[in-house]
Amino acid sequence: MSVYQKNELEEDETSRTLSLIVDNQPGTLARVIGLFSGRGYNIESLNVTEIDKIRNLSRISLVTRGTSMTIEQIKSQLLRIIPVHIVRDLTLEGPFIKSELALVKLVVKGANRVEALRIAETFRARTLDVTLSSFVFELTGKPSKLDAFINLMRSLGDTEVSRTGVSAISRGDKTETKLLDQI
Amino acid sequence: MTSNYMTGAEAVIKALVDNGVEVIFGYPGGAVLPLYDALFENKKIKHILVRHEQAAVHAAEGYARSTGKVGCVLVTSGPGATNAITGLTDALMDSVPVICLSGQVPTHLIGTDAFQEADTVGISRPCTKHNYLVKNADKLCEIIHKSFEIASSGRPGPVLIDLPKDIQLTNVKYINKTQKIKKHNHYYSNVDEDLINKVAKLLLQSERPIIYAGGGVVNSGPKASKLLTELVNLLDCPVTLTLMGLGCVPNTNKNFLGMLGMHGTYEANLAMHNCDVMLNVGARFDDRVTGRLNAFAPNSKKVHIDVDKSSINKVVSVDYGIVGDCKEILSVLVQEVKKLHNQKVLKSKTTWWSKINKWKEKDSLGFKQIGNNIKPQQAIKSLYEKTKKFDTYITTEVGQHQMWAAQYFGFSKPNHWMTSGGLGTMGYGLPSSVGVQIAHPKSLVIDISGEASFLMNMQELSTIVQYKLPIKIFILNNEWMGMVRQWQELNHGSRYSESYTSSLPDFVKLAESFGINGLRVDNINNLEATIDEMININGPVIADIRVEKEENCFPMIPSGAAHNEMILSSDDNVKDTSNEGLALV
Ligand SMILES: Cc1ncc(C[n+]2csc(CCOP(=O)(O)OP(=O)(O)O)c2C)c(N)n1
Ligand SMILES: [Mg+2]
Numbered sequence: 001m002s003v004y005q006k007n008e009l010e011e012d013e014t015s016r017t018l019s020l021i022v023d024n025q026p027g028t029l030a031r032v033i034g035l036f037s038g039r040g041y042n043i044e045s046l047n048v049t050e051i052d053k054i055r056n057l058s059r060i061s062l063v064t065r066g067t068s069m070t071i072e073q074i075k076s077q078l079l080r081i082i083p084v085h086i087v088r089d090l091t092l093e094g095p096f097i098k099s100e101l102a103l104v105k106l107v108v109k110g111a112n113r114v115e116a117l118r119i120a121e122t123f124r125a126r127t128l129d130v131t132l133s134s135f136v137f138e139l140t141g142k143p144s145k146l147d148a149f150i151n152l153m154r155s156l157g158d159t160e161v162s163r164t165g166v167s168a169i170s171r172g173d174k175t176e177t178k179l180l181d182q183i
Numbered sequence: 184m185t186s187n188y189m190t191g192a193e194a195v196i197k198a199l200v201d202n203g204v205e206v207i208f209g210y211p212g213g214a215v216l217p218l219y220d221a222l223f224e225n226k227k228i229k230h231i232l233v234r235h236e237q238a239a240v241h242a243a244e245g246y247a248r249s250t251g252k253v254g255c256v257l258v259t260s261g262p263g264a265t266n267a268i269t270g271l272t273d274a275l276m277d278s279v280p281v282i283c284l285s286g287q288v289p290t291h292l293i294g295t296d297a298f299q300e301a302d303t304v305g306i307s308r309p310c311t312k313h314n315y316l317v318k319n320a321d322k323l324c325e326i327i328h329k330s331f332e333i334a335s336s337g338r339p340g341p342v343l344i345d346l347p348k349d350i351q352l353t354n355v356k357y358i359n360k361t362q363k364i365k366k367h368n369h370y371y372s373n374v375d376e377d378l379i380n381k382v383a384k385l386l387l388q389s390e391r392p393i394i395y396a397g398g399g400v401v402n403s404g405p406k407a408s409k410l411l412t413e414l415v416n417l418l419d420c421p422v423t424l425t426l427m428g429l430g431c432v433p434n435t436n437k438n439f440l441g442m443l444g445m446h447g448t449y450e451a452n453l454a455m456h457n458c459d460v461m462l463n464v465g466a467r468f469d470d471r472v473t474g475r476l477n478a479f480a481p482n483s484k485k486v487h488i489d490v491d492k493s494s495i496n497k498v499v500s501v502d503y504g505i506v507g508d509c510k511e512i513l514s515v516l517v518q519e520v521k522k523l524h525n526q527k528v529l530k531s532k533t534t535w536w537s538k539i540n541k542w543k544e545k546d547s548l549g550f551k552q553i554g555n556n557i558k559p560q561q562a563i564k565s566l567y568e569k570t571k572k573f574d575t576y577i578t579t580e581v582g583q584h585q586m587w588a589a590q591y592f593g594f595s596k597p598n599h600w601m602t603s604g605g606l607g608t609m610g611y612g613l614p615s616s617v618g619v620q621i622a623h624p625k626s627l628v629i630d631i632s633g634e635a636s637f638l639m640n641m642q643e644l645s646t647i648v649q650y651k652l653p654i655k656i657f658i659l660n661n662e663w664m665g666m667v668r669q670w671q672e673l674n675h676g677s678r679y680s681e682s683y684t685s686s687l688p689d690f691v692k693l694a695e696s697f698g699i700n701g702l703r704v705d706n707i708n709n710l711e712a713t714i715d716e717m718i719n720i721n722g723p724v725i726a727d728i729r730v731e732k733e734e735n736c737f738p739m740i741p742s743g744a745a746h747n748e749m750i751l752s753s754d755d756n757v758k759d760t761s762n763e764g765l766a767l768v
Contacts (some may be wrong), residue, residue, distance in 0.1 A: 027304060027308070034308055034309055076492040080312075
């Protein structure tokens with residue numbers, strides 16, 4: 001944290017999920033990422049897509065890691081970015097859902113094909129593509145579930161993985177509609 | 184003539200006028216020629232032709248900081264824009280409102296490595312508060328109006344607007360500044376009266392309070408400085424100022440302990456170390472100020488007022504953080520203190536003041552002017568004595584001379600002291616003085632300079648002569664990059680690697696070559712006469728003040744040390760700098 005010395009009393013770092021509403025314009029993502037790289041913060045996962053075409057807004061779901069002082073700092077730094085309108089700390093707000101999608105290609109022949117399908121079924125993965133020597137599975141869920149699935153697939157053959165990064169939303173009936181109206 | 188249609192370039196200039204711009208500092212080039220056409224026709228904006236784009240930004244900073252207005256810059260694409268980057272970073276670090284217009288290659292050529300193309304928004308993204316590339320001419324006016332709002336609201340800062348040449352030539356409909364541009368939703372003043380009341384009580388009941396204030400007070404306007412001084416007087420508590428805050432409490436105020444931090448006074452730093460309640464107004468716990476953090480004011484409750492929420496708890500955790508504009512918060516705080524004051528809850532501070540007065544007896548800024556050589560400290564002291572009856576504006580470069588200026592020159596008003604604090608940019612002072620003198624044509628403007636820093640932007644002498652700016656350039660010439668030499672002496676076994684400048688110019692002849700006056704003095708007995716002569720010359724002057732070459736700047740908190748580990752002179756037993764300390768800048 002400080003240039004002079006790590007605070008000896010510093011608490012442990014924890015993982016936090018932030019949800020940002022930003023203008024969907026060129027440069028916004030660069031500003032957010034530049035903030036993290038420039039100030040030495042971690043990004044564990046990042047996911048961005050437009051969510052409101054009329055107001056031209058995107059949501060960035062971001063998983064970061066740090067002490068609570070660092071996280072507070074990250075949140076206030078994010079709010080200094082002009083096209084960033086809302087910064088929510090889902091981890092702090094209460095129960096929330098974190099979900100991710102993975103596409104996993106497995107090159108596999110012989111007896112392991114059955115094993116792969118059996119595992120896919122257990123994980124409720126969908127099979128999107130099949131050839132005599134490969135599968136492409138689609139799996140959604142918690143990142144840890146995706147990790148477990150991918151590890152199993154790796155032990156069965158050559159794999160290729162594409163993941164979206166975490167997308168997150170709070171549980172319950174609270175929405176951002178009012179906040180969005182103020183933008 | 185009433186038509187609202189005009190070229191993009193004309194719309195830009197009109198928008199500047201509508202935003203109150205009277206002066207623009209710039210340098211032409213291919214990508215901004217349409218803007219220069221529009222300026223040619225315009226009678227309301229005075230263009231100042233600098234000699235380097237970095238200087239344009241520093242001049243705009245000097246203009247902005249000495250007036251409280253937004254400074255304005257115009258540069259061409261590619262090298263023009265990249266030259267401006269140091270200035271923009273400087274303005275960002277010191278929270279100076281600046282608008283920088285840069286030319287860009289036409290939109291259809293962006294991305295083709297066209298002649299003088301640079302990714303200006305990409306390069307300037309981390310060194311501006313915000314920036315725009317105008318790709319759609321319909322958005323042009325709105326973007327310019329908004330940029331002024333962004334640059335000057337909340338924590339001020341630089342905004343760059345990149346203007347492709349085709350946009351400058353397109354016909355656009357001029358859109359007026361709307362009455363109320365929506366403020367960025369995160370700049371709010373949190374005037375939480377309960378919290379402020381708590382803070383007022385804390386201050387009144389503390390036995391050893393101190394107020395530590397910075398550039399945020401200056402940025403908030405003269406009213407904030409008045410309120411701060413009022414608060415100090417009400418509480419009868421000590422006050423210390425950061426480098427950026429000098430002037431926001433008059434130097435003559437009896438409660439003022441001088442500057443704090445690395446080269447601050449002994450009493451200011453020790454009072455910080457020993458206080459029980461610290462009120463930080465508009466400062467940011469910069470590392471030059473705090474020294475080693477784990478020993479920073481260890482037994483104190485800390486209150487921090489800042490317009491930028493991210494400054495609160497960034498490096499020092501505080502007990503009360505109040506987000507808001509200094510003058511708004513201070514005005515409520517002063518009211519609360521007054522209310523409580525009437526109930527006589529103010530704790531006596533006699534013991535606290537007697538402690539502080541003991542520290543003062545150390546006379547940490549004392550020095551001995553012996554022999555004929557001019558001590559740099561004396562040069563600044565004499566300069567102050569000779570100029571304090573005028574409305575004097577001081578700019579500086581970076582190095583020992585800057586610290587001596589901060590220590591020995593007295594500032595009685597805000598906005599009269601322009602120095603590069605956050606970035607520490609050598610070459611800041613001379614162009615900055617150009618901006619100051621343009622804004623205050625009748626005032627005495629002095630650039631306190633070091634010979635090495637002066638060489639970094641001395642091309643601006645040409646600007647100074649062109650506009651007949653009577654700037655006084657007061658060079659403390661020690662032939663060394665003195666501050667570097669000092670660190671090498673104290674931390675690097677006196678290995679003076681590359682810190683001596685040989686082949687310095689003859690500054691008097693240099694002045695003469697520009698057709699201005701040059702003075703030189705190397706004997707203490709002639710110092711005052713030389714200063715008088717400098718002030719009395721009706722025009723720009725370079726005064727080459729030959730000072731003691733190897734003088735060090737004290738007092739000093741060595742790298743990695745704490746406030747209570749200051750050294751007062753070279754003779755002080757300096758503990759070997761810790762390894763962590765050595766790694767610090
Ligand atoms: C642009 C830039 N380059 C390098 C430095 C590092 N630096 C800090 S002070 C200094 C020496 C300044 O020398 P001078 O202007 O003669 O001032 P003095 O310290 O001698 O008063 C240097 C090189 C800097 N601050 N800025
Ligand atoms: Mg020097």
